[in-house]
Amino acid sequence: MSTLALQIDDIEIIDAKPGDIGAEIKGIDVNEIESGAPILETIRQLIYRDKLVVIRDQELTADSYVAFTRKLGRPQVYFQPQYHHPDHPEVFVSSNVPEVNGKRMGVSGTGRYWHTDCQFEKKPLSFTSIYPLVFPKSARETSYIDMSRVYQNLPDELRKMVDAPGAAFVHEGQMRYKVQETDVDRSLRELLDRINQEVPPVVHPAVIEHPVTGIKSLYASSGFTTKFVGLNYEDNQRFMQAIFDFSERPEHVHTHYWDEGDLIIWDNRYLNHKASAVKPGELSKSYRIGIYDDKPFYVGLEP
Ligand SMILES: [Fe+2]
Incomplete structure (x- = not known):
């Protein structure tokens, strides 16, 4: 370079x-x-x-x-x-x-x-x-x-799950939709159905490989990732929480x-991000x- x-x-x-x-x-x-x-x-x-x-x-x-x-x-x-x-x-x-x-x-x-x-x-x-x-x-x-560093550092029990053949996460944006003026008088059900129609939930591999560098990253975020394919409700909640708790540790x-x-x-492909909250009035x-x-x-x- x-x-x-x-x-x-x-x-x-x-x-x-x-x-x-x-x-x-x-x-x-x-x-x-x-x-x-x-x-x-x-x-x-x-x-x-x-x-x-x-x-x-x-x-x-x-x-x-x-x-x-x-x-x-x-x-x-x-x-x-x-x-x-x-x-x-x-x-x-x-x-x-x-x-x-x-x-x-x-x-x-x-x-x-x-x-x-x-x-x-x-x-x-x-x-x-x-x-x-x-x-x-x-x-x-x-x-x-x-998230490439998170993947490298994953504890063994989590790593085994995301490295399994076919391991995949489901991602959806519906709960992050920002209600607009034109949504007045529509039920939450109607709004959610409309968002799901526009952007239905998608499945991507749990670990993605970068097309240029070949570096692997864990592809999950607490904002959009809802499920690990193949787990029941309780196991899924526990697993997702463990993934997010580990990823979001201050050292990462x-x-x-x-x-x-x-x-x-x-x-x-590598980075999750988060905007900081702005104080009211600023x-x-x-x-x-x-x-x-x-x-x-x-x-x-x-x-
Ligand atoms: Fe963003």
Whole structure:
């Protein structure tokens, strides 16, 4: 990687510390990167290797942010339009900031539970990028768990279960649906049925293999994963709790403390993440763009 970095003037790349995640890139303006520039491949390889990449000191508009992600991969248009930026459907807006005409843009308080983006879809999202615009005073962090490390460290009795041939988890997003104004007068049953129709529960292998690095990760999160296939109700509850309790131990958590201008990109194949809660009355706004690379989400799944 350092050879690649040396090809590009003024760019500083600081690798993740051994055993940790997160590379840092300084000295680039992503608005200036041209399609096909070598730095794009450098960024992709850093994401695969260090799992999380922070690009410092960026000044992005919704427009230029979308343009950059188009060069890196294929930006996602999230399936629920209430999250979309009005002019750029690729931009997912998490915000509680009143806009000029008094209308709120996007949805507030997203992702404050351990999850990996679009885990409840047949083809989950490869990368997630976030660019905060308004920082709440008390909470300037996002937390991550490297699920490849969790897999390596799993106690034997859990490891045996997830390594068994055909071991798989069920994932569903219905309980995380955020009720909207247009849902008034609908029963919870109707809402749940509609969500289940739009995104029915999916099954993915309990352990997924990264299509580029071959690294294996435990693919489960307390936010979206509900069942281990083949267990009865009681055994399932116990097993899932043991998996989540182990995964979410403090020693597995990496916290990113945001600085103004940070653009962060991570690989959802390895990392679970959680947004921090914002205190009542504090404003917060960020743009997110999901990016698909041209690889399958895991070995064995169609790209
Ligand atoms: Fe998320």
